[in-house]
Amino acid sequence: MVTTKSAVSAQLVYSGNANIVVQLPDADYLVRCCVRFDSIDKNNKYTLENIEYIKDQVRPLLGGCLVSLEPEFLKTDDLLLILRNFVPNCDTDEVIALKMEDLTRDTDETIKVDHFTKIHSTKDHHTIVWEFKPKWLCSSGSDPSLCRNCTHNKLKKRDIPYCYAMAIKDPAKVVSRCFSGQNVPERFLRDLRVYLGSEGSILVKLAAVQKRLALEAPQLNRLTSESDVTADLALLMALRDVSCFIRWEANGAISAKIVDVDLKPNSKWRHWATEQSKVDAHCEPVHH
Numbered sequence: 001m002v003t004t005k006s007a008v009s010a011q012l013v014y015s016g017n018a019n020i021v022v023q024l025p026d027a028d029y030l031v032r033c034c035v036r037f038d039s040i041d042k043n044n045k046y047t048l049e050n051i052e053y054i055k056d057q058v059r060p061l062l063g064g065c066l067v068s069l070e071p072e073f074l075k076t077d078d079l080l081l082i083l084r085n086f087v088p089n090c091d092t093d094e095v096i097a098l099k100m101e102d103l104t105r106d107t108d109e110t111i112k113v114d115h116f117t118k119i120h121s122t123k124d125h126h127t128i129v130w131e132f133k134p135k136w137l138c139s140s141g142s143d144p145s146l147c148r149n150c151t152h153n154k155l156k157k158r159d160i161p162y163c164y165a166m167a168i169k170d171p172a173k174v175v176s177r178c179f180s181g182q183n184v185p186e187r188f189l190r191d192l193r194v195y196l197g198s199e200g201s202i203l204v205k206l207a208a209v210q211k212r213l214a215l216e217a218p219q220l221n222r223l224t225s226e227s228d229v230t231a232d233l234a235l236l237m238a239l240r241d242v243s244c245f246i247r248w249e250a251n252g253a254i255s256a257k258i259v260d261v262d263l264k265p266n267s268k269w270r271h272w273a274t275e276q277s278k279v280d281a282h283c284e285p286v287h288h
C-alpha cells in the first residue's frame with residue numbers, strides 16, 4: 001500500500017550514479033530516489049515505470065534474491081536540502097521513492113576494498129556484510145574465455161587481482177584475494193567459501209539468468225540505434241550492473257540480496273557499443 005510520510009530531517013546515506021539512498025527520521029528502512037534525470041518530475045515518471053518493470057520483468061527471474069521494493073511518496077520540501085544537490089529542477093512537490101530494507105543495518109564500520117567491493121561490519125565482527133558489484137558473470141562474445149570484467153578493469157586502469165566471474169569457478173581464490181589483509185574471522189571465510197561453492201549461491205543464480213538472456217540478446221558491437229535494443233538486452237544490461245549484499249552472522253547464518261535492478265534507458269546503447277568495442281580492441285585481453 002502507498003503511504004504519505006514526512007521526512008523532517010532526512011539524511012543522505014549513499015549516492016550512486018543514478019540514485020541516492022536516504023534515511024528518513026525514525027525509519028528502520030531506507031529510501032532510494034532516482035536522480036538520473038534533470039527534474040523531479042522526470043525522475044518520478046521513470047520511478048513509476050521502473051516499479052512496474054521490476055515487478056513484471058525482474059522479480060520473476062530473481063524471486064527472493066531481490067531486495068523488497070515498495071513505492072514511497074514523500075514531500076519534496078522534506079528532501080529539498082539533499083535533492084537540490086543532485087537534481088537541478090525541483091519542479092514538483094512530491095517525490096516518488098522506493099522503500100527498501102537496510103541491508104547494512106546495525107553495522108558500525110565500512111571498508112572500501114576496491115571500486116566494486118565494500119565490507120561493512122560490527123566492531124566485534126559478529127556481523128559482516130560483503131557488498132559487491134559482480135558485473136558480467138559470463139562472456140557473450142565469440143570467445144567464451146575472455147573476461148569482460150578483468151579486461152574492462154585494465155581499460156579503466158583498475159588494478160584489481162580478482163573478479164566475480166572468477167568466483168563462479170574458483171570461489172576460494174576470490175575469497176582469499178578479496179579479504180587478504182582484512183581483519184575478519186576465519187569462520188567467516190570458511191562459511192563464505194562453502195556458500196559461494198553451493199548451487200544456491202546468489203552468484204550462481206545471477207550467472208544462470210545472465211547466461212540465458214545473453215543467448216537471446218543481440219551482440220553489443222552490432223547495435224546501431226536505440227531500436228536495436230531488445231527487452232532481453234535491456235534486462236541483461238540491468239543484471240550486469242546490480243549490487244549483491246551477502247550478510248553473515250557469527251552463528252553461521254548467511255542471507256543474500258540483490259539491489260539496483262533498474263531499467264536501463266535504451267539511449268545507453270551507444271555507451272554499451274563503445275565499451276564493447278574498447279574491450280574487443282584491448283591489447284591485453286584477460287582470459288580465465
Ligand SMILES: O=P(O)(O)O[C@@H]1[C@@H](OP(=O)(O)O)[C@H](OP(=O)(O)O)[C@H](O)[C@H](OP(=O)(O)O)[C@H]1OP(=O)(O)O
Nearest residue numbers: 017018115135152156237240241264268271272275
Ligand atoms: O558500462 P560499464 O560496465 O562501465 O558500467 C557502468 C558503471 O561503470 P563501472 O561498472 O563502475 O565500471 C557505472 O558505475 P560507476 O558510476 O562507475 O560507479 C554505472 O553503474 C553505469 O550505469 P548507470 O549509468 O548508472 O545506469 C554502468 O553502465 P551500464 O553499462 O551498466 O549501463
Ligand SMILES: Nc1ncnc2c1ncn2[C@@H]1O[C@H](COP(=O)(O)OP(=O)(O)OP(=O)(O)O)[C@@H](O)[C@H]1O
Nearest residue numbers: 014015016017018019021100101102103104259260
Ligand atoms: N538496500 C540497501 N541497503 C544498504 N545500502 C544500500 C542499499 N541499496 C543501496 N545501498 C547503497 O547505496 C549505494 C548506491 O545505490 P545504488 O547502487 O542503488 O545506486 P546507483 O546510482 O545505481 O549506483 P551505481 O551507479 O554504482 O550503479 C550502493 O552502492 C550501496 O552502497
